[in-house]
Amino acid sequence: MKRVLIVGSGGIGRRHLKGYSLTGRAQLAIVEPDAGRRDEAKALFGITETYSDIGEADLKSFDLAVICAPANFHVALMRRCAEVGLNFLVEKPLSVTMDEVDETLALVHSKNLVARVGYVRRVADEVVTLRQQILDGKIGTLRLAYLNSSQEFPKYRPDFQRTYYARPEMGGGAILDAASHLFDMLIWLMGKPTEVSCLYDRLVLEGTNTEDTCLVSIRFQSGAMANVTINQFQKPNIARFEFIGTKGNLMLEHSTLKFTDDDSGKWQDERDFMQGLVPTEAHQARFRMQADAMLDAIEGKPCWLATLDDARDNLRVALAAKQSWLEKRIVSL
DSSP states (O other), rough: EEEEEEEOSSSHHHHHHEEEEEHHHHEEEOOSSOOHHHHHHHHHHHOOOSSSGGGGSGGGGGGEEEEOGGGGGGHHHHHHHHHTTOOEEEOOOSOSOOOOOHHHHHHHHHHTOOOOOOOGGGGHHHHHHHHHHHTTTTSSSSSEEEEEEOHHHHHHHGGGGGSSSGGGTTTTTTIIIIIHHHHHHHHHHHHOOEEEEEEOOOOSSSSSSOOSSEEEEETTTSSSSEEEEESSSSOOOOOEEEESSSSSSEEEEEEEEEOOOOOSSSOEEEEEEETOOOHHHHHHHHHHHHHHHHHHTTTTOOOEEHHHHHHHHHHHHHHHHHHHHHHHHHHOO
16 A cells, blocks of 8 residues: 555546545545645545645655646645655646756656656557557558647536636646647657647637637657647537558547548548446546556556656647747747
């Protein structure tokens, strides 16, 4: 049984609390400054060890911290963990600026800690299978990708105007909050990004200081290219990711993975990885899978969760996307 400290018990913190509790491998404690949230988490998950501030906790007594505070606090919390030699998983994005990121990552690396970033799609069976088929050469050499993830965000988060999402300095908006999941998928599948261009704006959603729409183009070290499209106001919920190689195409549409290598207009292979499952339950199950992966990692087993270096590249893409539009130019990383 590992002692796990969950830092922050808001929406994402509760997903992690449930995920780690379902593993049966974790003794949980929480840090939560808001007394109401703290009491709710205690009641929901039967937690007896709680703190209102991370300074109250004996960090050396824990095996793992899971950092679920807003992104503008991530660097300070990662540094605090590193200073006492505590392994951690930090939620995405890594930060909201590059300030002190490199110095903090260097400190973490110097302590040989297990540290990963919570891009939960990396444990989804359909994404893992997609990646393996690309690595196996099913579509030849991957050269191009089109990713569209668009939905009516207020339907799923009706309180969005009162959360971190409404504030860019806390990591909100279509680029840092939503697109960074897709940036991580591309980095995992296509390698190191080298150039970024972007258009973005708040086209519809009122009551925020963040963008609800972005069109991001990325070039990679291999020469491959990708386009990421997000809007957060349209009615249909679309998640369509197409990967185009020299011998064929793979498409992941929500949880359905498809393949073709001809121009018949028909997909030759098609599998829905969520068939028979309840989507909300399947999504929560990923947090249990991610928790198991992280607990395996601190026991010395292989781990494919996003590294801090992956997340650093991801943050640089997000920041370059914003810089590209503001300066009306392609940004070289």
